[in-house]
Amino acid sequence: MTRPDPAGVETPVGCVDLARARANAEAVASYAAGHGLGWRPHVKTHKSTVVARLQLDAGARGLTVATPREAEVMATLTDDLLLAYPPVGEEKLRRVVALAARTDLKVALDSEEVLRALARAAPVAGARVGVLVELDVGLGRVGVARPEEAVRLARLAHELGGVRFRGILFYPGHLRGAAEERQAGLAEVSRRLADTLGALDAVGLPPEIVSGGSTPTLWQSHEVPGLTEIRAGSCIFHDREGLELGVAGPDEVAYTVLATVVSTAVTGHAVVDAGSKALSKEERAGGRGGYGIVVEHPEVVVRSLSEEHGVLDLQGSSWRPRIGERVRIVPNHVCVSVNLQDACIAGDGDRWEWMELEARGRGPWTG
Amino acid sequence: MTRPDPAGVETPVGCVDLARARANAEAVASYAAGHGLGWRPHVKTHKSTVVARLQLDAGARGLTVATPREAEVMATLTDDLLLAYPPVGEEKLRRVVALAARTDLKVALDSEEVLRALARAAPVAGARVGVLVELDVGLGRVGVARPEEAVRLARLAHELGGVRFRGILFYPGHLRGAAEERQAGLAEVSRRLADTLGALDAVGLPPEIVSGGSTPTLWQSHEVPGLTEIRAGSCIFHDREGLELGVAGPDEVAYTVLATVVSTAVTGHAVVDAGSKALSKEERAGGRGGYGIVVEHPEVVVRSLSEEHGVLDLQGSSWRPRIGERVRIVPNHVCVSVNLQDACIAGDGDRWEWMELEARGRGPWTG
Numbered sequence: 001m002t003r004p005d006p007a008g009v010e011t012p013v014g015c016v017d018l019a020r021a022r023a024n025a026e027a028v029a030s031y032a033a034g035h036g037l038g039w040r041p042h043v044k045t046h047k048s049t050v051v052a053r054l055q056l057d058a059g060a061r062g063l064t065v066a067t068p069r070e071a072e073v074m075a076t077l078t079d080d081l082l083l084a085y086p087p088v089g090e091e092k093l094r095r096v097v098a099l100a101a102r103t104d105l106k107v108a109l110d111s112e113e114v115l116r117a118l119a120r121a122a123p124v125a126g127a128r129v130g131v132l133v134e135l136d137v138g139l140g141r142v143g144v145a146r147p148e149e150a151v152r153l154a155r156l157a158h159e160l161g162g163v164r165f166r167g168i169l170f171y172p173g174h175l176r177g178a179a180e181e182r183q184a185g186l187a188e189v190s191r192r193l194a195d196t197l198g199a200l201d202a203v204g205l206p207p208e209i210v211s212g213g214s215t216p217t218l219w220q221s222h223e224v225p226g227l228t229e230i231r232a233g234s235c236i237f238h239d240r241e242g243l244e245l246g247v248a249g250p251d252e253v254a255y256t257v258l259a260t261v262v263s264t265a266v267t268g269h270a271v272v273d274a275g276s277k278a279l280s281k282e283e284r285a286g287g288r289g290g291y292g293i294v295v296e297h298p299e300v301v302v303r304s305l306s307e308e309h310g311v312l313d314l315q316g317s318s319w320r321p322r323i324g325e326r327v328r329i330v331p332n333h334v335c336v337s338v339n340l341q342d343a344c345i346a347g348d349g350d351r352w353e354w355m356e357l358e359a360r361g362r363g364p365w366t367g
Numbered sequence: 368m369t370r371p372d373p374a375g376v377e378t379p380v381g382c383v384d385l386a387r388a389r390a391n392a393e394a395v396a397s398y399a400a401g402h403g404l405g406w407r408p409h410v411k412t413h414k415s416t417v418v419a420r421l422q423l424d425a426g427a428r429g430l431t432v433a434t435p436r437e438a439e440v441m442a443t444l445t446d447d448l449l450l451a452y453p454p455v456g457e458e459k460l461r462r463v464v465a466l467a468a469r470t471d472l473k474v475a476l477d478s479e480e481v482l483r484a485l486a487r488a489a490p491v492a493g494a495r496v497g498v499l500v501e502l503d504v505g506l507g508r509v510g511v512a513r514p515e516e517a518v519r520l521a522r523l524a525h526e527l528g529g530v531r532f533r534g535i536l537f538y539p540g541h542l543r544g545a546a547e548e549r550q551a552g553l554a555e556v557s558r559r560l561a562d563t564l565g566a567l568d569a570v571g572l573p574p575e576i577v578s579g580g581s582t583p584t585l586w587q588s589h590e591v592p593g594l595t596e597i598r599a600g601s602c603i604f605h606d607r608e609g610l611e612l613g614v615a616g617p618d619e620v621a622y623t624v625l626a627t628v629v630s631t632a633v634t635g636h637a638v639v640d641a642g643s644k645a646l647s648k649e650e651r652a653g654g655r656g657g658y659g660i661v662v663e664h665p666e667v668v669v670r671s672l673s674e675e676h677g678v679l680d681l682q683g684s685s686w687r688p689r690i691g692e693r694v695r696i697v698p699n700h701v702c703v704s705v706n707l708q709d710a711c712i713a714g715d716g717d718r719w720e721w722m723e724l725e726a727r728g729r730g731p732w733t734g
Contacts, residue, residue: 008456008457088629088640090375092377141633142633142638142676149632262452263510265516282643282648307702322480336674340707
């Protein structure tokens with residue numbers, strides 16, 4: 001592909017500021033190192049080997065993935081992989097254990113069924129799979145709630161062949177409120193975690209890995225006793241939620257969607273060509289609602305989305321867009337917007353290149 | 368690719384029931400023909416030449432598209448194309464007029480800027496582009512509101528070289544309420560439309576094409592005087608919104624997302640591997656909220672979504688899913704879910720094949 005020029009490239013398209021991404025990676029790695037924590041960032045945010053390499057270069061100890069494809073792609077960069085998702089189904093299991101035979105793969109799970117299936121599949125591939133028992137610390141999505149249940153799975157992982165108990169994992173994804181709420185929430189998370197850590201210690205199975213962290217609670221991660229690593233992913237790019245929560249400032253946002261104004265016919269609005277198939281119609285931020293903000297005119301919110309239309313609310317702005325004008329939009333939730341792109345353009349200062357999202361999609365990764 | 372088997376194929380994956388899609392196409396084509404209307408379905412729903420072929424075989428007069436790529440792909444099937452989106456930007460214009468040089472391409476627009484840009488670009492490619500002036504009939508997204516403005520653009524399209532005034536276009540996408548609300552809304556749409564039709568007649572520019580229609584108002588399209596064609600797209604597959612609005616019955620839903628239960632650790636829930644990156648976190652349906660329903664257990668709603676997690680609400684259901692069990696989910700909004708798939712599996716009875724989504728994405732289509 002020829003080198004893209006943000007002034008002329010066809011829109012909508014995701015744009016990655018590599019200098020900012022690098023600075024974000026260094027900030028997180030430095031925070032983590034300063035508190036004796038590891039950083040194993042979740043690549044679901046970017047799905048790109050270019051960005052993953054930059055995270056590893058900054059000091060990430062390995063990478064976290066959610067799908068077999070993410071795992072296969074990222075195995076080209078590091079041996080230290082954490083699949084933070086239970087592999088269920090014959091084909092997924094086959095892919096995962098094949099990878100475990102040649103990398104240091106850890107898998108998070110919360111059930112005896114998945115644990116036993118892994119233990120059965122691993123020896124066939126000549127693998128031994130690391131197991132992290134997933135705890136529910138309040139999100140109520142997946143994970144065991146009671147320490148006894150964590151102990152039961154840890155014991156089983158310790159006893160079965162083909163697998164090895166490595167530790168525990170949790171995701172405090174429910175903590176997305178005001179700073180004080182997040183702080184109070186982390187205290188409760190710490191209490192739940194301490195109960196499980198105590199129960200595991202009592203049976204002689206202290207976890208080697210205690211994996212937690214989220215971008216909204218990123219800078220408070222060191223307040224969780226016993227934590228050994230954080231997986232925060234969105235912090236490589238940040239997004240509107242991160243801005244609204246105060247986790248990042250405007251100069252740290254490293255991903256935007258470049259869009260073109262296509263209609264100004266309706267009074268009080270302008271329409272850009274970034275719709276729900278470029279930004280995602282994900283209600284996530286507080287205050288002003290909508291689905292994103294315009295970088296060049298931060299008072300302007302993307303008020304509504306159709307598949308190929310983003311409606312910019314011009315009330316409260318003196319900006320009068322003209323058709324053909326280009327703007328960059330910070331989406332509410334960066335991970336789902338990146339996943340909607342065929343590829344991104346990535347730049348470091350003035351030089352832009354096409355950046356593939358190799359770990360996007362689900363099919364087999366063949367390099 | 369080998370032939371997929373729904374019992375074993377890796378999940379999540381979109382599944383198309385071709386027999387139902389064919390029946391849906393025939394029902395719409397037959398309704399349209401019975402009322403002297405044309406059907407030029409919007410392919411944004413399926414992005415597939417297989418499904419578009421089936422629509423044309425059922426009697427669609429042509430195809431509607433939103434992007435240059437959709438247009439380029441669908442030009443392999445028909446010469447009758449409607450780009451229901453203003454092409455803005457040099458590269459998009461270039462692609463669109465190149466296509467217009469070899470097909471009967473109509474373009475919807477609502478501004479003098481886009482009209483003049485088309486008129487300038489078309490002769491360079493040896494093309495003459497059909498123009499439909501887009502009206503805002505209440506959605507407030509794009510389109511001119513006043514009949515005088517429609518007349519002004521129609522006149523300009525009539526006078527400029529490189530383009531040709533063909534008619535008008537509108538989208539009543541704001542009519543998604545109860546049946547009576549949609550009926551009352553269509554009456555208001557008809558009044559607005561009549562004003563513009565009268566104004567165009569008065570200046571000797573009666574439209575050859577009056578293009579409207581949406582899936583929620585599909586079966587009332589004949590109540591709009593002057594309409595010549597409908598573009599309804601979702602009706603090829605239908606979705607949860609269509610079910611809740613009574614536009615379709617459960618036996619007419621032709622697209623589902625096949626998913627696997629991966630966790631039952633949290634009480635009252637089960638988690639499947641279809642999250643917002645397979646279903647889309649689009650709040651759209653009324654009553655029970657959430658993001659989709661389970662086909663096999665329609666009392667079960669997808670209550671919340673993370674990127675790779677769909678949380679099924681088991682309250683009110685006696686179903687107790689086991690890990691590894693497969694279910695099919697009807698998403699709230701089919702178009703955005705299809706767009707999230709790499710490819711779908713498509714079946715006609717027992718025989719399933721991989722179905723490419725050739726018009727997905729934005730890059731140049733090279734066949």
